[in-house]
Amino acid sequence: MANEIVKYHHELNTIPLRKFTSVEMNLFFSIVSRMRDVGDKKVQFTFEQLKDLSNYKATANVRFIDDLETTYDKLMDLRFGRRSADGLQRERFVLFNQFKIDGKADIPFAEIQVHEKALPLLNNLEEWVRYSLQQFNELESSYSKTMFRLLKQYRTKGIAYFSKEDFHELLDIPKSYRESDINKKIIKPIRQELTAIFKGLTIKKKYGKGRGKPVIGYQFTFKPEIKKADDFNKHAPTKEEQNKALELVNQQIYSEKDPTSLQEKIKEQKRKLELLQQLEELERKQNNLNKENKEINEQIPDNNSDIPPELKKGFFCALELTSLLPHKLRLH
DSSP states (O other): OTTOEEEEOGGGGGSOOTTOOHHHHHHHHHHHHHSTTOTTOOEEEEHHHHHHHTTOOOOOHHHHHHHHHHHHHHHHHOOEEEEOTTSSOEEEEOSEEEEEEESSSSSOEEEEEEOGGGGGGTSSOSSOEEEEHHHHHHOOOHHHHHHHHHHHTTTTTOEEEEEHHHHHHHTTOOTTOOHHHHIIIIIHHHHHHHTTTSTTOEEEEEEOSSTTOOEEEEEEEOOOOOTTOOOTTOOOOOHHHHHHHHHHHHHHHHHHHHHHHHHHHHHHHHHHHHHHHHHHHHHHHHHHHHHHHHHHHHHSOOTTSSSOHHHHHHHHHHHHHHHHSOGGGOOO
16 A cells, blocks of 8 residues: 555535545545546456555455445435536436455455546546655544545635535534534544644634634645645654644644744834824924024014015915925925
8 A cells, every 4th residue: 555646526525525534534535546548448456455445444355344234325315416507417427336255255356337427537637636645544533534535625825614414514514513523533633633634734614704704615725735745755743743733733833822922012113103203203303393483583674664564465375385394395
């Protein structure tokens, strides 16, 4: 399983894997990893191959057959499909149209065939989701597994947003769950297991208007991966690596909050200082203007001078008009 890559059309990510356990998810995506680009051919997996691919722990074949059968039963309940842009044409189909299990064969096997309608999901892909099967299988929580493959769809963007309705549907969240249950049973394990994989992972809730500010969506942000990022030989992080990554993210969030608050205070003080400097400058200019006016008044001859009255009148009118002009337009 060391170099196994899962790769499929991103439309497959839009189908909620309802009631799938972690073991069943591992089996399903292990099969998907080997069904890519084989067309409608029947593909045989020995029990040992499937156990190795899916990181299957139990050893008894009867238990393994039961898990394979329940996985297929749940897949049969899923309906993949297409819909035209105008919504007038729609079709539904199952992903696999044959799923044969033979535990009595000399080498027990499962034989699987992709439905012809589902071939574009796994063949000749122009758009795809890609990740390490080993890394996926080693994750413990089914919620972490689902969010892992959903975020891998946005690996080079570093941001993904899900409305509350999509979030609940894609993760198959029980309708009885309150926001406190979602925090504890879904978001907490996702942060625990995925923060070391998606560097700097932060999860923010988006709130709507109205009574109680209801949650309307969830935004996931992380450091984008380069397009040619290597997915080979990747493991899920250990508990120690998980805790270290969580600690770093928490420190980053804390350090970002404090400087922002301090910077805002500095900006506010700068604005106050600038305002005081402007007031000081205005006061200085006003004092200078008063001084200039005083000097001009002292230079103006009194009424007994020989200046004709019409010139006196024109001079004072000019002073009055100048005082009404904006300060920048006045002549000094």
